[in-house]
Structures are given as structure tokens and as C-alpha cells.
Amino acid sequence: MSAPAARRTPGRTGRARTTARTTARTATRVAATTAAAAVAALAASPAMAAGPVAQASATALEVTVASTPTDSGSYSVTNDGRRERATGTSSPAITALAGQDFVGAGTLAQDATTRIVGRDGRSAACAGLAGDGATVAAAGDSSCLTPGQNLTLDAASLDLTGVQLVQSDFLQGLDQQLQDALAPVLDQAFPALQDAVGQVLDAADLGVFLDAGAIQSRCTAAPGTADGTADLTDVSAYARVMGQRVDLVSLPVSPAPNTKVVTDLGEVAALLEQALQEQLTTALDGALGPLGDAIDQAAVVDEALATLGEQLAPLEENVLDLTLNKQVRPSDGAIEVTALDLAVLPVSSDFGVEVLGAQVGRSTCGPNGRVGAPPQTPDPTPTPQPTDVPTSVPAGVAEAGATAGPDGGLGAGGTLALGGLLALAGAAGVASWRRATRA
Numbered sequence: 001m002s003a004p005a006a007r008r009t010p011g012r013t014g015r016a017r018t019t020a021r022t023t024a025r026t027a028t029r030v031a032a033t034t035a036a037a038a039v040a041a042l043a044a045s046p047a048m049a050a051g052p053v054a055q056a057s058a059t060a061l062e063v064t065v066a067s068t069p070t071d072s073g074s075y076s077v078t079n080d081g082r083r084e085r086a087t088g089t090s091s092p093a094i095t096a097l098a099g100q101d102f103v104g105a106g107t108l109a110q111d112a113t114t115r116i117v118g119r120d121g122r123s124a125a126c127a128g129l130a131g132d133g134a135t136v137a138a139a140g141d142s143s144c145l146t147p148g149q150n151l152t153l154d155a156a157s158l159d160l161t162g163v164q165l166v167q168s169d170f171l172q173g174l175d176q177q178l179q180d181a182l183a184p185v186l187d188q189a190f191p192a193l194q195d196a197v198g199q200v201l202d203a204a205d206l207g208v209f210l211d212a213g214a215i216q217s218r219c220t221a222a223p224g225t226a227d228g229t230a231d232l233t234d235v236s237a238y239a240r241v242m243g244q245r246v247d248l249v250s251l252p253v254s255p256a257p258n259t260k261v262v263t264d265l266g267e268v269a270a271l272l273e274q275a276l277q278e279q280l281t282t283a284l285d286g287a288l289g290p291l292g293d294a295i296d297q298a299a300v301v302d303e304a305l306a307t308l309g310e311q312l313a314p315l316e317e318n319v320l321d322l323t324l325n326k327q328v329r330p331s332d333g334a335i336e337v338t339a340l341d342l343a344v345l346p347v348s349s350d351f352g353v354e355v356l357g358a359q360v361g362r363s364t365c366g367p368n369g370r371v372g373a374p375p376q377t378p379d380p381t382p383t384p385q386p387t388d389v390p391t392s393v394p395a396g397v398a399e400a401g402a403t404a405g406p407d408g409g410l411g412a413g414g415t416l417a418l419g420g421l422l423a424l425a426g427a428a429g430v431a432s433w434r435r436a437t438r439a
Contacts, residue, residue, distance in 0.1 A: 052078040053369040054114035054121030056221070058139070060092055061108060061129055063100045064357040070097050072108050079114035079121060081371035086112075102358055106131050106151040109216070111139035112363075120223050121368035128216025128339060128361035130233075139218070144361075147213035147233045155237070155320055156208040156344050159352035160201040163311045165194050170307055178299060189284065193304055196283035200275045206268065206351075207240050208248075208320060210342075217325070217339040221366030228337030228363060230255060230325035235340075237261075237320060239268050242275065248320075255324035262322070265315040272312060273305055280304050314350045321345055334366035 055078045062071035072092035078085050092108045112125035126137075126144030133148025167190050171179055182189060213234035220227055235251040248263040280301045323341040330336065339361030344353060 051080075051369070052121070053081045053116070053371055054079040054123040054221075055368065056112035056114060056123035056125040056139070056219070056363070056365045057088075058090075058110035058112045058125040058127035058364070059362045060110040060127045060360075061097065061103070062359045062362070063097060063102045064355075065100050065102075066354045068099065070100055072096060072110065075110045075112055077112045077114050077123070079116065079123075081116060081121070084114050101154050101157075102356065103129065103151065103153050107134040107136065107145065107148065109134075109136045109144045111144065113139045116371060119371040121370065122220070122222050123365045123368055124218070124220045125363040125365055126216060126218035126361075127363045128214060129212070130214035130216070131212070134214060140220075143231065144216045144218060145214045150211055150213050150234060153210040153212060153358075154207065155210055155342060155358075156348055156353045156356060158206040158208070158315075158348065160204055160206060162350075162352065163197070163201055163308060165190070165197055165304060165307060170303060174299070174303055178296060182300070189300075192283040192286065193280060196279040197276060197304075197308065200272065200279050203242050204272060204275075205240065205242065208263070208265075209238055209240065211236050211238060215339045215360045217337040217361040217363045219335050219337050219363045219365035221333060221335065221368050223368050223370055224333045226329070226333050226335035226366040228325075228327055228335045228365070230337060230339040230361065232324065232339065237263050237322070239265055241268050241271055244271070246271065251322070251324060257325050257327040259324040260322070261324060262318045263320045264317060265319055269309075269312050269315040272315075273309065276308060277301055277305060314347045317347050318345055319348050331367055333368060334364070336362065336364045338362045 055076070057074050057076035059074045060072040062069060064070075073088050073096065075088040075090045076086065090111045092110060094103065094106055094108060097103070107130045108128075109130070110125075110127040112123070114121065114123045116122070124140040126139045128145045129151075130145040130147050131149040131151035135146035135148070137144055137146070167186075170190070170193075171186075174182070211234070212232070215230075215232050215235060217228060217230045219229075232251050232253055232255065237248040237251070239246045239248060246265075246267050248265075249261055251261060252259065281297065284297050284300060321343045324339070326338040326341045328336045338359050340359070342356070342358040342360070344356040346355070349355065
């Protein structure tokens with residue numbers, strides 16, 4: 001009985017070893033599959049996700065009145081190398097700009113597009129404003145708008161009702177002899193003078209406007225580079241005073257980047273003073289009556305104009321600040337172009353003008369990149385490969401060929417290196433288990 005028992009003992013040991021080897025192979029497959037799954041998860045993580053390789057956007061018009069903005073909306077496109085995605089509308093309507101008087105009619109245009117040339121992401125955008133009857137073209141063409149009728153943009157309407165004669169100030173400028181001569185009729189003369197001032201300023205209907213055929217910008221971008229331009233067709237700034245147009249400045253058709261234009265109303269102030277002088281002289285003739293010959297009317301009128309001139313002085317300062325072809329480069333390979341950037345300067349608040357800002361034709365392009373190699377999908381049932389178990393792994397040393405990917409993520413070499421380390425770690429765990437089973 002002892003001999004057969006001795007023969008059966010090696011059989012049990014052999015089966016145990018076979019079972020151990022089978023279990024070890026299964027564990028190796030599990031470790032390899034786990035490592036592959038970890039690599040796939042890392043490739044899909046936010047750090048590894050690729051951003052758009054091309055992008056652009058366009059906004060035809062934005063107006064801010066009394067710190068309240070309204071705009072035509074933005075049309076934006078992005079391209080990830082496989083398809084283009086768009087948000088917003090490329091066909092805005094003037095009626096969408098509620099609560100503003102800057103523009104009441106006309107044609108808005110805003111468009112953007114992307115494409116892949118070779119592996120390079122390319123983008124283009126255009127935006128602008130033109131009069132009725134304008135023709136709208138797609139982004140990437142030479143121009144976004146072909147002008148139709150000219151339109152008028154209401155930049156500022158100045159309320160001059162606060163300008164008035166003050167009796168105490170008026171008398172301070174007159175010599176004593178003239179004050180004594182005016183004393184008997186001052187109560188009658190001063191209301192007549194004030195009424196004359198009111199008539200002139202009420203009739204002034206003073207406003208500042210832009211006359212435009214078309215105002216537009218466009219931009220293009222490729223990896224590492226971006227460019228933009230602006231075109232202004234038949235655009236000028238003018239004031240309207242007492243029904244008369246006073247041209248302030250004609251704007252260049254193709255302005256250089258960041259061209260500054262400031263306007264003043266010095267000529268408008270001169271026209272107002274001329275009208276006031278005529279009206280004050282007429283008023284004094286009626287108010288002074290028979291005392292007119294005894295009083296120096298010219299001195300009285302000059303003093304009244306001096307008093308009013310101090311209040312009209314802001315008209316001779318800068319009222320509008322225009323930047324043409326305003327260009328901003330937020331990063332390499334990106335550009336933002338605004339055809340016309342308008343600001344009503346604070347000095348105009350002396351005349352009750354609401355603070356106004358307007359940006360006409362804003363286009364943005366880039367930054368763009370290149371389409372990378374498509375990600376490889378790991379085999380769900382990989383064939384286990386024999387792997388030497390390392391005795392040590394250097395810490396903090398990147399494998400040769402590992403590079404940083406976009407947005408600081410791992411590149412292709414880094415992903416392979418990390419996958420290899422995970423596989424080696426799994427194999428090391430299996431080896432430890434085998435040594436434990438043998439013990």
C-alpha cells in the first residue's frame with residue numbers, strides 16, 4: 001500500500017503546478033488588459049483631449065448706451081479636424097438691436113468658416129454694417145459687404161437747454177457806467193436776452209452723425225499666423241446744427257491698424273455764436289427801446305456771448321473718439337479686428353449726452369493648430385507577450401521620445417511610456433503572486 005501511495009503523491013503535485021501556471025497566465029492576461037484599458041482611459045482624459053484646430057467668430061454690431069450693451073449676436077465656428085461646428089446666426093437682423101438709436105435701418109453681415117488644408121487648420125471671418133440694398137458675401141471672399149444706399153448712424157445728440165444767461169454773472173462783466181445805464185431797464189432787457197438765447201439753442205437741434213456706405217472687417221488665420229484688415233466705404237463724421245451740415249472729418253477707405261480719429265465741434269460753436277449774436281442784437285433793439293442810443297449794445301452783446309461761450313467751450317474739445325481698423329492679438333496666431341470703434345467722450349455729458357459706445361464689424365480668427373494622428377483603439381483581447389520583470393524603475397526620467405502634448409498633456413511618446421510602466425507593474429504583481437504560490 002505504501003508504494004502506490006508514493007506514486008500518487010507526485011501526480012497531485014503536478015496538477016497543482018499546472019493549476020498554478022494556468023492561474024498565472026490568466027493573471028498575466030488580466031494585467032495586460034488592465035494596462036491597455038488604463039492607457040485608453042488616459043488618452044480619453046481631458047488632459048489628452050485635443051482642442052479645436054481651427055476657429056473663428058464674427059459680430060456685426062455692438063452698441064452700449066448708458067452702460068447697457070446690446071448686439072447682433074455672434075456667429076462662431078470651430079473645427080476639431082473631423083467636422084465643423086457652428087453656434088449663433090450668420091443672418092442677424094437690425095431689429096434685434098433693441099433700445100438704441102445708433103442705427104435704425106441697414107444691413108448687418110457676420111460670417112465665419114473653417115477648413116483643413118493638408119493637416120493645417122485654416123479659418124476666416126468677416127463682419128460689418130452697410131445701408132439698405134447692400135449685398136452680403138460669405139466669409140473668405142474679398143469683402144463681406146458690397147455697399148448699397150448710405151445710412152446715417154446717430155453718434156450723439158446734444159441737449160443745449162442747460163446753456164443760459166445768469167443775471168448775476170452777466171452784470172459782473174460790465175463796467176460800472178454800463179451797469180448804471182442798464183439799471184432802469186435791466187428787468188425788461190434781461191428776460192428778452194434769455195429768450196433770444198433759448199430760441200437759438202432750441203433751433204440748433206445739435207447732433208453728431210456718421211454717414212456710411214459700408215463698414216466692415218475680415219480676418220484669416222493658419223497655424224502660428226493671423227492677419228486682418230478693415231474697409232470703410234464713403235464714411236464721414238459730421239454735425240448738424242440749425243439744419244446745416246458741418247463736416248467734421250472724412251475717414252480713410254483702408255485705414256492702417258489702430259488709426260485714431262478725434263473730432264471737435266469748434267466750427268459748430270462758431271456757428272452758434274454767430275446766431276446768438278444776431279439774435280441778441282435783435283432782442284436788445286426791442287428791449288431797450290428809446291434807451292438803445294444811450295447804451296453800448298455791442299458791449300452788452302459781447303458780454304452775453306462771453307458768458308455763453310464759457311458754457312459752450314466743451315464743444316471745442318474732443319467729442320468723438322474713433323479707432324479704425326482696431327487690431328488686438330491675444331496670442332500668437334490669433335487676431336481680433338474691429339472696423340470702427342466709437343466712443344463718445346465724457347466731455348459730452350456736459351450737454352446731457354448719454355454715454356455711447358459702438359463697435360462695428362468685429363472679426364476674430366485663431367489660434368489654429370494642426371490635425372494630429374488619429375487615436376488607436378486598443379484590442380479588447382490582446383495577446384499576452386512575454387515580459388522581463390525589471391528589478392528597478394528610474395523615477396522622474398521620461399522615456400526617450402516622450403513629449404508633452406497640447407495643453408500640457410502627454411504626447412504620443414509619453415502615453416507609450418506610461419502604458420509600458422503600467423504593464424510592467426502588472427507583470428511584477430503576477431511574478432510576486434507566483435513566488436507566493438510556490439512558497
